[in-house]
Amino acid sequence: MISDIHANFAALEAVLAAVDTEVVWCLGDLVGYGARPNECCAAIRDRASVCLAGNHDLAVRGTIDLLDFSGDAGIAAAWTRTVLDDSSRTYLDSLESTGEAEDVALYHGSARDPVWEYVLSDEAALATIVAAPHPLVLVGHSHVALQVALHDVTLDGGLAPRGTVLELPGARRLINPGSVGQPRDGDPRAAYLVLDLDARTATFERVEYDIERTQEEIRAAGLPEVLAARLAIGQ
Numbered sequence: 001m002i003s004d005i006h007a008n009f010a011a012l013e014a015v016l017a018a019v020d021t022e023v024v025w026c027l028g029d030l031v032g033y034g035a036r037p038n039e040c041c042a043a044i045r046d047r048a049s050v051c052l053a054g055n056h057d058l059a060v061r062g063t064i065d066l067l068d069f070s071g072d073a074g075i076a077a078a079w080t081r082t083v084l085d086d087s088s089r090t091y092l093d094s095l096e097s098t099g100e101a102e103d104v105a106l107y108h109g110s111a112r113d114p115v116w117e118y119v120l121s122d123e124a125a126l127a128t129i130v131a132a133p134h135p136l137v138l139v140g141h142s143h144v145a146l147q148v149a150l151h152d153v154t155l156d157g158g159l160a161p162r163g164t165v166l167e168l169p170g171a172r173r174l175i176n177p178g179s180v181g182q183p184r185d186g187d188p189r190a191a192y193l194v195l196d197l198d199a200r201t202a203t204f205e206r207v208e209y210d211i212e213r214t215q216e217e218i219r220a221a222g223l224p225e226v227l228a229a230r231l232a233i234g235q
């Protein structure tokens with residue numbers, strides 16, 4: 001389970017090598033911010049059995065207006081439009097921002113706003129947990145690995161650093177695997193989640209990747225320096 005790749009192909013390659021034979025689901029934002037959108041679209045198209053559209057994917061393909069994107073996000077989305085190849089565009093055009101697989105509900109953002117809402121509060125998590133058609137909900141978009149559980153009437157959870165293991169039965173749950181290509185939770189390593197639906201466990205993982213390679217690609221493309229610099233600190 002992966003999300004928010006953001007055209008960071010070095011990070012995506014590291015994650016796909018780490019998950020090896022696993023089934024891959026992707027929660028969206030294949031492109032935007034980074035400089036390798038076509039490589040990331042091709043890899044996800046080949047490797048993921050389920051993939052959602054994120055707000056950056058929708059902006060690049062023209063479904064939402066670039067004016068809805070601020071500063072560096074808008075600059076990167078406009079640049080991505082100029083380099084996107086036909087097969088990547090066709091693939092992005094085929095994606096939607098909600099989905100489900102194996103009785104798991106999937107949203108890029110949230111149940112009440114699959115494109116834009118960041119689930120970073122108890123209130124937002126609860127709203128999506130109760131609206132979702134399944135007890136397990138996966139979201140992306142915030143680039144923060146986290147988990148929230150609803151046990152009867154009690155809500156608990158929080159940030160989910162590498163090595164966090166959840167036993168899924170006994171609660172309704174919302175999980176964000178974190179971001180492959182632009183983590184914002186202080187851990188710069190690429191994030192992903194191993195979801196074992198037979199054992200009913202979820203394990204948060206991180207893997208090192210060549211951050212300098214991605215930074216050089218961003219600088220060579222003439223994208224804003226902050227998009228390269230932030231990768232080193234995971235913010």
Ligand code: ZN
Nearest residue numbers: 004029054141
């Ligand atoms: Zn994103």
